[in-house]
Amino acid sequence: VMDMCGMAKQYNEAPHVEKNPWLATISVTRSSGLEKCKAAVITPHFVLTAAHCFNIDDEAHQIKVLTNDGKRYAVTNVISHPNYNVNAKKPKIAEFYDYDIALVEIGDKNKRTIKKEKIEFNPKVRPICIPCTEGTTRALRKKVAQTTCDEHEATLLKWGIVEAFFITEEDNELTRKDVTIKTGDQKPVCNRDALKAPLYINITDVSEVVSDRFLCTGGTEPHVDAFTCKGDSGGPLVINHRQRYIQVGVISWGVANLCINMNRASMTKSYARDFHTNLFKVLPWLESRLKDEGLSFL
Numbered sequence: 323v324m325d326m327c328g329m330a331k332q333y334n335e336a337p338h339v340e341k342n343p344w345l346a347t348i349s350v351t352r353s354s355g356l357e358k359c360k361a362a363v364i365t366p367h368f369v370l371t372a373a374h375c376f377n378i379d380d381e382a383h384q385i386k387v388l389t390n391d392g393k394r395y396a397v398t399n400v401i402s403h404p405n406y407n408v409n410a411k412k413p414k415i416a417e418f419y420d421y422d423i424a425l426v427e428i429g430d431k432n433k434r435t436i437k438k439e440k441i442e443f444n445p446k447v448r449p450i451c452i453p454c455t456e457g458t459t460r461a462l463r464k465k466v467a468q469t470t471c472d473e474h475e476a477t478l479l480k481w482g483i484v485e486a487f488f489i490t491e492e493d494n495e496l497t498r499k500d501v502t503i504k505t506g507d508q509k510p511v512c513n514r515d516a517l518k519a520p521l522y523i524n525i526t527d528v529s530e531v532v533s534d535r536f537l538c539t540g541g542t543e544p545h546v547d548a549f550t551c552k553g554d555s556g557g558p559l560v561i562n563h564r565q566r567y568i569q570v571g572v573i574s575w576g577v578a579n580l581c582i583n584m585n586r587a588s589m590t591k592s593y594a595r596d597f598h599t600n601l602f603k604v605l606p607w608l609e610s611r612l613k614d615e616g617l618s619f620l
């Protein structure tokens with residue numbers, strides 16, 4: 323059975339990397355420069371990230387996965403969601419982020435090694451739980467036989483305001499940024515601010531850019547939420563359920579760019595909303611791509 327997911331050091335003085343052992347960094351080396359994204363470790367062979375971190379002509383050898391223990395892993399394959407297409411609604415909508423999610427497979431197909439290289443777990447590197455797997459049922463302390471995927475969703479994404487966090491890197495330190503997912507009557511209010519993004523000024527129907535696949539965070543009500551920077555793309559949106567950690571989203575895009583080279587503005591804006599690909603909305607794809615990874619989907 324897979325290692326227990328979503329386990330991390332809890333004591334205050336623990337190193338940040340041991341409090342957030344699932345965070346990984348993706349680097350893509352192109353002739354035009356280096357692009358970096360964040361990712362979450364989910365199995366020894368896969369990390370989960372955003373599809374928009376990659377270009378159609380990126381090849382596996384240009385991509386590396388860095389884990390918290392400093393190890394760099396070669397990549398065998400990038401599997402973006404088949405429905406992701408940033409150009410799908412051009413020219414009216416310059417960038418379209420629906421289904422912005424990808425799995426990055428670890429290993430080096432060039433090496434003739436029989437066993438694929440795999441991520442080595444340790445106190446700094448551990449998998450996070452993903453919804454609708456047996457590991458998450460255990461993490462939620464529910465009965466393995468009777469618990470359904472709907473119960474996971476009802477438990478984790480209750481109607482209303484759901485406390486969550488993402489992990490960012492500031493001064494080479496991992497820090498958690500608290501946000502609230504608007505799942506109730508504030509969801510439309512949150513989604514509507516998408517039209518304040520520079521590229522969406524002329525759009526009138528918010529559902530053209532914010533599909534049902536997104537979770538919406540940010541803004542100043544009911545709490546002042548942290549906001550993402552471009553460099554946070556692909557990182558996990560995490561819920562802490564009684565000291566077990568479950569990923570419910572992948573950071574996709576934000577309305578306002580309040581960061582200059584990852585230096586965050588000191589103040590947020592009420593319309594600084596962030597949109598995350600909701601893992602509950604891409605489960606058939608996740609399950610089909612992770613079927614041999616021992617996750618036991620419900």
Ligand SMILES: CO[C@H]1CCN(Cc2c(C)cc(C)c3[nH]ccc23)[C@H](CO)C1
Pocket residue numbers: 417519520521522550551552553554555556573574575576577578579580
């Ligand atoms: C619709 O138009 C906007 C799309 C997103 N944008 C950049 C961006 C990406 C790509 C990813 C993450 C995580 C971001 N967090 C904050 C900004 C931001 C810019 C806005 O600045 C234009």
